[in-house]
Each structure stands twice: as C-alpha cells, then as structure tokens.
Amino acid sequence: MNVLLMAYGTPYTPEEIEPYYTDIRRGRRPSEELLKELSERYAAIGKSPLNEITLAQALRLQALLNLEAPSYPKRLLGPFPPRTPQGPARVYVGTKHWHPSIGEAVAAMHEDRVRRAVAIVAAPHYSLRSVAEYQEKVEAALKALPEPIDFVWVESYEAHPGLIAAYARRLEEAIWRLKDPKRAAYVFTAHSIPVAAVERGDPYPRQVERTAELIAKRLSLPRFQVAYQSAGRTPEPWLGPDINELLRNLREEGFEEVVVQAVGFPADHLEVFYDLDIEAQATAKELGLRLLRARSLNADLDYIQVLKDLVEAAWLK
Numbered sequence: 583m584n585v586l587l588m589a590y591g592t593p594y595t596p597e598e599i600e601p602y603y604t605d606i607r608r609g610r611r612p613s614e615e616l617l618k619e620l621s622e623r624y625a626a627i628g629k630s631p632l633n634e635i636t637l638a639q640a641l642r643l644q645a646l647l648n649l650e651a652p653s654y655p656k657r658l659l660g661p662f663p664p665r666t667p668q669g670p671a672r673v674y675v676g677t678k679h680w681h682p683s684i685g686e687a688v689a690a691m692h693e694d695r696v697r698r699a700v701a702i703v704a705a706p707h708y709s710l711r712s713v714a715e716y717q718e719k720v721e722a723a724l725k726a727l728p729e730p731i732d733f734v735w736v737e738s739y740e741a742h743p744g745l746i747a748a749y750a751r752r753l754e755e756a757i758w759r760l761k762d763p764k765r766a767a768y769v770f771t772a773h774s775i776p777v778a779a780v781e782r783g784d785p786y787p788r789q790v791e792r793t794a795e796l797i798a799k800r801l802s803l804p805r806f807q808v809a810y811q812s813a814g815r816t817p818e819p820w821l822g823p824d825i826n827e828l829l830r831n832l833r834e835e836g837f838e839e840v841v842v843q844a845v846g847f848p849a850d851h852l853e854v855f856y857d858l859d860i861e862a863q864a865t866a867k868e869l870g871l872r873l874l875r876a877r878s879l880n881a882d883l884d885y886i887q888v889l890k891d892l893v894e895a896a897w898l899k
C-alpha cells in the first residue's frame with residue numbers, strides 16, 4: 583500500500599520565509615512590508631512545528647498500516663513488524679508550499695516504481711483553496727512523469743466518527759478547566775478562504791459547520807459558533823466572522839469564558855500559535871474574556887487511526 587500524505591509545509595529557517603511566501607503567492611514576491619510582518623509572526627512563536635508534526639504523522643501512519651492490529655500474534659511467528667496482506671505500506675510526504683514538495687514526493691514515488699497510491703491531506707475539509715490546489719500540484723507532478731500513478735483521493739473527512747471523537751476529547755479537557763461550562767461560549771475555527779470561492783460553490787463552510795455540529799452534539803454543548811481565522815493579507819473579502827470580531831460580540835453578549843478549538847487544522851503551526859495563542863488571546867485579554875484553546879491533534883494516535891481508516895478504505899476502492 584502506498585500513501586501520499588500532504589500538508590501545508592513551513593519554512594525551516596528565517597531565510598526560507600521569502601521563497602516560501604512567494605510560493606504561496608503563486609510566484610509573486612511579497613513586498614518588504616508583508617515579508618517583515620510574516621517574519622515577525624514566525625519570530626514571535628519561535629518556530630512553526632508543522633514539518634516535524636507532518637513527518638511524525640507519516641511515520642506513525644506507516645507504522646500503524648504495517649501492523650495487523652486485530653489479529654496481532656501473541657507470539658512472534660513472522661517478521662516484525664508484521665506486514666499487511668497487501669505488502670509493506672509506504673507513506674510519502676509532500677508539502678504544498680515547501681520541501682519535500684508534492685512534486686518531489688511524486689517523483690520519489692515514481693522512482694520507487696509506485697503505480698497506485700492513496701492521496702490524503704492532513705486537513706479534514708475540502709476547499710477549492712485547499713484540497714483542490716493540492717490536487718492541481720499532484721496533477722502537475724504527474725505530467726512530468728513517463729508513466730502515470732493512479733491516485734485514489736480522500737477529499738474530505740469532516741464527519742469521520744474517529745475525528746469527531748478525537749476533537750471532542752481535546753475539547754472536553756479544556757471544558758474541565760472552565761469555571762462554569764454552562765455559561766461559557768464555544769467557538770470552532772477554520773482557516774478563512776476568499777468569499778469568491780464560496781460563491782463558486784465551495785463546500786468548505788458547510789463541511790466546517792458539520793464538524794462543529796457533530797462535536798457539539800457529542801459533548802451536548804449548550805451552544806456553539808463557527809468563526810474563521812487567519813484571513814489572507816489581500817484586498818478581496820474573506821469568509822467570516824473573524825475570530826477576533828466574534829470574541830468582541832461574545833463579550834458584548836455578556837460571556838466571560840470562551841473555549842476555542844481549531845477544527846480546520848489537525849496540527850499546531852503558525853496560524854494556531856500566532857493567530858490564536860497570541861492574537862486572539864490578546865483580543866480576549868483586552869476584552870476581559872477568559873479564552874482557553876483546546877489542544878491540537880498533532881501526531882497523536884487517535885488522529886493517526888483516523889488517517890489509517892480512511893487510507894485503508896480508499897485503497898480497497
């Protein structure tokens with residue numbers, strides 16, 4: 583079984599911020615002002631752990647796929663780790679905007695004579711501005727190869743029961759720290775996308791709402807809202823409400839405590855550590871609102887189990 587696990591990617595060093603940002607902007611170099619602003623955000627969090635987390639997810643997914651869990655032998659009769667019936671699983675990592683890039687990963691798969699693989703993004707919701715762009719990058723990489731690779735896509739998994747349970751578990755931990763859970767506000771966030779994509783029929787907001795509804799139902803939350811974060815620094819309108827704007831409204835409505843859970847990203851990175859832990863926290867503090875953030879899924883085994891289920895189901899298609 584072969585898997586291409588994809589994520590956004592992040593620069594490894596401050597010098598790499600400029601080419602990384604240029605790639606996000608489809609080859610247009612950012613102005614000095616934009617570059618300075620982004621560099622300051624990275625400096626404020628020390629370093630984004632996204633590449634390390636993505637690699638850990640891939641290693642654990644590969645290990646899990648290579649274990650025959652249900653019939654795991656009590657005595658070791660064969661090779662360790664036991665192989666899946668389809669043969670050893672290999673998980674390749676490709677990032678959307680840095681290295682290893684999606685193109686580099688697809689080229690490595692071709693060198694290893696991979697003919698069929700499952701493609702999955704470490705982000706649960708489909709968007710024209712996320713998964714569709716990962717798909718374009720895979721298509722472009724395939725064009726450069728002499729033989730095709732047949733990719734079976736997992737396009738979204740916003741309602742996977744294991745994902746909902748994993749998010750609910752982290753949210754519950756935050757709820758334990760609340761002074762009064764019945765009177766608190768609960769906000770689920772995802773990365774904003776341009777409104778233009780939503781107008782073209784992007785299912786993204788519906789899928790984000792669905793994840794939020796299912797987590798809220800599982801924990802019988804008294805109320806919940808969805809907000810968007812990290813809108814791009816471009817003049818076009820971005821999908822809202824913005825998390826900071828929502829925090830202001832919540833305070834005006836009299837809320838004193840709020841739990842925020844980022845459901846659009848499984849991993850910690852710049853947008854979690856800066857946009858939520860620094861920026862949204864500063865807004866909350868200024869408003870006199872107590873903000874708790876539910877911890878991320880990262881490379882924890884419950885999330886990796888979700889990826890394993892999805893990948894195995896896609897492989898059998």
Ligand code: FEC
Pocket residue numbers: 589590591592593603606607620630631632704705709711712713773774775776812813814815816846847850851852853
């Ligand atoms: O830790 C890190 O260094 C990387 C954090 C990171 C993640 C991430 C995920 C998503 N994005 C999505 C949409 C857009 C759109 C644009 C855009 C721009 C940026 C910039 C940075 C950035 N994003 Fe991001 N995103 C992360 C980081 N993103 C940095 C550029 C500076 C800025 O605007 O803040 C606009 C692109 C353009 O200009 O055309 C659109 C979506 C996701 C969630 C799905 C996924 O993970 O792929 C959607 C992580």
